[in-house]
Every structure is written in structure tokens, then in C-alpha cells.
Amino acid sequence: MSHDTLTIESEKQEPALLQKHAKFFVRFLNLLPARLASHDSTRGTIAFFAVCGLDVLNSLPLLTPQIQKDIIEWIYGGLVTSIEGETQASGFQGTRCVNILSNDEQLLANVKYFQWGHLAMTYTAIGILATLGDDLSRLDRKSIVDGVAAVQRPDGSFSACIDGSENDMRFVFCAAAICHMLDYWGDINKEKMYEFIMKSLRYDNGFSQYLEGEAHGGTTFCALAALDLSGQLAHLDETTKENILRWLIFRQVNGFQGRPNKTVDTCYSFWIGAALRILDAFEYIDYDANRAYIMETQDSIVGGFSKWPQSTTDPFHTYFGLCGLAFMQEPGLMEVMPSLNISMRAYKRLKQLHYQWQNGATDDRFVNKDTSNKVSTSIGKLNSNGGLTTNVTSPLIMQAQ
Numbered sequence: 001m002s003h004d005t006l007t008i009e010s011e012k013q014e015p016a017l018l019q020k021h022a023k024f025f026v027r028f029l030n031l032l033p034a035r036l037a038s039h040d041s042t043r044g045t046i047a048f049f050a051v052c053g054l055d056v057l058n059s060l061p062l063l064t065p066q067i068q069k070d071i072i073e074w075i076y077g078g079l080v081t082s083i084e085g086e087t088q089a090s091g092f093q094g095t096r097c098v099n100i101l102s103n104d105e106q107l108l109a110n111v112k113y114f115q116w117g118h119l120a121m122t123y124t125a126i127g128i129l130a131t132l133g134d135d136l137s138r139l140d141r142k143s144i145v146d147g148v149a150a151v152q153r154p155d156g157s158f159s160a161c162i163d164g165s166e167n168d169m170r171f172v173f174c175a176a177a178i179c180h181m182l183d184y185w186g187d188i189n190k191e192k193m194y195e196f197i198m199k200s201l202r203y204d205n206g207f208s209q210y211l212e213g214e215a216h217g218g219t220t221f222c223a224l225a226a227l228d229l230s231g232q233l234a235h236l237d238e239t240t241k242e243n244i245l246r247w248l249i250f251r252q253v254n255g256f257q258g259r260p261n262k263t264v265d266t267c268y269s270f271w272i273g274a275a276l277r278i279l280d281a282f283e284y285i286d287y288d289a290n291r292a293y294i295m296e297t298q299d300s301i302v303g304g305f306s307k308w309p310q311s312t313t314d315p316f317h318t319y320f321g322l323c324g325l326a327f328m329q330e331p332g333l334m335e336v337m338p339s340l341n342i343s344m345r346a347y348k349r350l351k352q353l354h355y356q357w358q359n360g361a362t363d364d365r366f367v368n369k370d371t372s373n374k375v376s377t378s379i380g381k382l383n384s385n386g387g388l389t390t391n392v393t394s395p396l397i398m399q400a401q
Helices: 018-030 034-056 065-076 105-114 119-131 141-150 169-182 190-199 217-229 238-249 268-278 287-296 315-327 344-359
Strands: 380-382 388-390
Touching: 018 034, 018 315, 034 065, 034 119, 034 315, 034 344, 065 119, 119 141, 119 169, 119 344, 141 169, 169 190, 169 217, 190 217, 217 238, 217 268, 238 268, 268 287, 268 315, 287 315
Parallel strands: none
Antiparallel strands: 380 388
């Protein structure tokens, strides 16, 4: 079905309850239910879905300027920056439980052995900061990317952290996303990363999570997004792209499934939809059927979307359900940048920061060691002279003096 023929406003279609979904996200930013206690070490991902979900809903003003500042400071509270001579473990932690306040130097020295960045937490942390308008001046970009390079395996894949972690396509995506957002690739071996991705292309033309695994919708997105973000998508020949496209299209039942003969799930409206967006082939899906399934999982009382109809809603499926609707230009939703899984508005902010870094570079371009007296750089639009015209209205960003 052509996208132009889709009539979202049709009276026959159930409306998306955008205000209820926005309030749903705000509740999760204020108080997590007891059933999520086991997710303490990954609270950053929940915050990512809530903050970025509010952004897609164009509802960030529901968070007061003080709350937005508090979220930014909470994110920075998990930052680990390695110094020269130490094991490279820079990035954002998944939990603050190892951040101990003490005057015991030996205790603090021992704690450092358990403080290291996690690729998924680093990706979501930078995504939140970009979405809330932070200028990232407190990040040592080189150190963080050195931490990413430190967890790249010989086969080209990446571990989540320096010790005790799987290495698979999920973290290949996170690594590519981090480097792309920071506009720096350092010692990352992109060629080996490409080799790992292509070796994970299965006989049925989907990508698996690891070598010789089963093709999966989520990891097919991760593979294509990593190729796109690293500038290697063009390496795929037309036959390979057509075969991948065929595998993706066949994942639609009414909504989308993650694997053949599996149940349809709301989140795959993003995973498969974004993969098709990356391949410029989203228009081949059945828009009406996809939207109808997503709306079946909407909770009309408290807001949110679930993975299946009549199931419990959660931030993960709510965010990806909204992204799936955004790909179909649902009224009231912001455009989503498929490869990075953030709003296009947040992505444009990142591109403006890239411009500033590239054009205001000094000898220590990638290192921001002392930010105590540094004024945040204003964000604006490129003017006809190649400079920046400031149009900042957010109280989070201080005007450059």
C-alpha cells in the first residue's frame, strides 16, 4: 500500500491516546513499580524509553526544567572515565551501587575494579543527554571510544563491558551508535566489525545475534543500523539487499514477528520497520494492518502499549509502538531517526554538535578534561555563511558568552 493512500484520520481507526502515553512515561520517570526492582542495574534503559518516548510524543515540556536537569545530572552520575595507565573502561555504568562515598583510600581503590562502562548503558545515556539538549561538553569523547575499542573482540564483535559479558550483535550496534553520536571512531576496527556482521547473515537472509545463530528481527536491525552508522551499508550488493528485504517483508503477519512462525509483537513494528527504513523500503508494508495491531495493544485506561493484546503495558513496548506509528506519520508524533533510535530532532542536535566539534577543534579535540569553568556551547542552525545562528529556548542550555 502506498503511504500516500493511508488515511490515519479515518473514523474507523482507533485514535492513539498520545496524552495518556505521555503521562505513562512521566510516571515511570518518577516511580518504578515493585515488579521492576530486578531492573535496577538497567534503569538507564527505562529512562531512555521514557525520555525519548516523551520526545517522540513532542511532550518533553511535561518535565519541568529542574526535572530535566536532575535527569541529566543523574545520567552523569554513572560516568566512568579511565585515566592514562589504567584499564580502558570508560563509559556509563548500568548501576550506581558501586559508587561509594568514603574516605578510605583502599576501599575506593578496590571499588574502581568494579566500575566500568557498559555499551548499552553508554548508548542510552548519550541518547538521553542529546534528547534533553545537553551539549556533551562533560564527555571525554576519546576516552569513551577508547573504552569501546577495548571491548572489541578479535572476530570484530563487541562485549558489553570489559569483564563477564556476552559479545554479540546487540553490542555491535551499541558500539557503532556510540561512535557515531560522538563523531569519533578512534581505534575501532570497522573492517572486522563488518566481517562479523556479514558472517552472521544466515541462510534465510536475516542476521543472527552471534555466529551460526538464528536470524532475528532485532539483530537484523542491529546489523543494518551498525552498517549504516559506520558508513558501510553501501558494501552490500543489490542481490544481498533484496534478499534481506524479502526476509523483512515476510515478517509481517498483521503486525510484525521477530522470527518465522513466532507470535506477532508490538516492538517489531520498530525493529522490522526501522530496518526497512534503513533500506528505503518501508512503503512495501501493509500500513493499515500494522497500525491496527499496534492499536490492539494500547491501554486506553492508563496509557502505554504492550507486546500482545490484553497484556501488561511497559515502557519498552510503549516506546517502540510509538516509533512504529511515527514511521507511518501518525499525527502528533515526531519523526524518528531509524538507525539511532532517537527522534530526528535529537539527531539534528547531534549533527550541530558534530559541526561545532569539527570546526572549533583544538589540539585536544577529543578530550574535555576541565569543564568546571566551561560555558555550555549554544545550539542553533547553520546560516548561509556556515556559522551558527542561535535559536536556543531550552533552559538546560546556557548561552555562550
